[in-house]
Amino acid sequence: MPTRYAHVNIIAADWKRLCTFYEQVFDCEPVSSERDHHGPHIDALTAEPGLRIRGRHMRVPGHGENGPTIEIFTANESAPDTPKKLTHPGFAHLAFEVDDVDSKRIQIKELGGSDYGDLVTIDIPGAGKLTLIYMTDPEGNIVELQKWH
Secondary structure, three states: OOOOOOEEEEEEEHHHHHHHHHHHOOEEEEEEEEEEEHHHHHHHOOOOOOOOOEEEEEEEEOOOOOOOOEEEEEOOOOOOOOOOOOOOOOOOOEEOOOOHHHHHHHHHHHHOOOOOOOOOEEEEEOOOOEEEEEEOOOOOOOOEEEEEE
16 A cells, blocks of 8 residues: 555644534544543553543545544643744644635634734745635644635
């Protein structure tokens, strides 16, 4: 089998609330059953004895029934959270192409998210005009809304 992208993981304070957010705002769909991982295999996998993680996978739209997912879990032991920044090394944000940036932005705010930066439209030579904004989900994870014109 060739290499295939599978998922990205978000550790959430409240996995159910975050799953609902991604379902309502970005049309992600719950996949399979809720997960409750613990025991010797999780201890060995994570090198964190006693860890218990609960949550589920949410399939991202636009890639069919076998498309990639966002794995949203809550751990019984969470490390201290620090403010997320686009410029920190590592994963920075999730991006979603949407039909209407303004209405999606309002929806995110209604569900507990907020603006991270300002709405901009840029002309990218050879690619076209792009409207985008960085926002945060209810737990501070950065999401990008984008619309190509």
